[in-house]
């Protein structure tokens with residue numbers, strides 16, 4: 210009897226491992242479906258730059274202190290997360306240490322599926338969980354813009370090294386299978402153009418929900434409690450709710466919130482500077498006024 214149970218347990222274990230192996234494998238974009246979109250796309254570099262700023266790429270991909278070109282996303286500055294220390298990689302077009310040689314498909318798989326060119330899973334410390342909602346055209350513009358930046362050789366950068374990293378990455382695959390929603394953003398025809406633009410920027414490139422929307426038990430943004438605030442994802446403190454900002458007398462109107470997003474602390478908006486929000490605001494200040502206004506319109510619709 211004992212032997213039978215042991216065999217059964219072993220068999221279940223093997224079945225589980227096999228299932229896990231398949232579930233946690235890579236799930237790339239459908240190459241044929243996407244290649245026509247790639248081939249017919251006309252690049253708009255200005256749009257790419259807007260998305261680069263809205264996406265806050267520099268906030269995480271900035272170089273370590275002391276490296277000269279602080280305004281280039283050559284990676285290497287430490288990013289503290291509950292999983293461990295990350296050193297986000299070089300995303301300048303350097304051919305050896307950056308992403309200059311990446312195909313459009315490789316870039317899209319990174320941004321929309323969290324997959325490396327070798328088919329490894331990225332950790333969601335890289336917020337592809339939000340970028341996945343961006344349109345293919347916007348991502349192609351973003352890649353084209355990145356390719357106009359000065360290439361930086363980052364061979365001196367520290368590299369992420371986590372305990373049991375390969376197994377953890379497979380685990381991320383299992384987690385994606387359970388919880389990652391990869392649907393592209395869909396505008397709501399009943400809302401204004403400004404609202405829809407704001408909704409797109411907040412949900413996709415701006416990745417505001419990564420901090421402002423609480424997570425469910427799978428640790429993914431719980432959109433049924435959208436923008437209601439919660440514990441800080443980087444482990445310390447809380448992130449405020451963005452619901453009812455006018456009712457709670459935080460901001461007077463769209464104009465007021467727009468100024469806060471554009472000017473932040475220098476204009477006396479104090480609650481928009483700490484816990485990573487200061488960097489978000491600096492990036493917002495580089496957007497066209499119509500875009501920050503759209504974000505303000507969308508956020509203030511949560512009454």
Ligand code: HEC
Pocket residue numbers: 260261264265266267268269270288295296297298299300307308316319325330331332333334335336340351369
């Ligand atoms: C909140 C921090 C954060 C932000 C914001 C961020 N990234 Fe990253 N990114 C990371 C981390 C961390 C990794 C590495 C993940 C890993 O090792 O699994 C990464 C990896 C990448 C990679 C893979 C590079 C490689 O060599 O494998 C690309 C491409 C990338 N990011 C592009 C972007 C772009 C474009 C933006 C802006 C739209 C952006 N990232 C914004 C944290 C961030």
Ligand code: HEC
Pocket residue numbers: 411415416417418419420421447448449450451459479480481482483484485486489504508
């Ligand atoms: C890295 C985490 C993080 C991200 C990403 C983030 N925020 Fe914040 N946000 C915060 C924190 C923390 C605060 C509180 C800052 C303070 O009190 O100084 C805050 C405050 C705010 C406030 C002021 C709220 C109040 O009660 O006065 C607004 C408005 C806001 N964020 C909007 C946004 C928008 C829009 C985005 C996306 C473009 C965004 N945030 C992305 C962390 C984040």
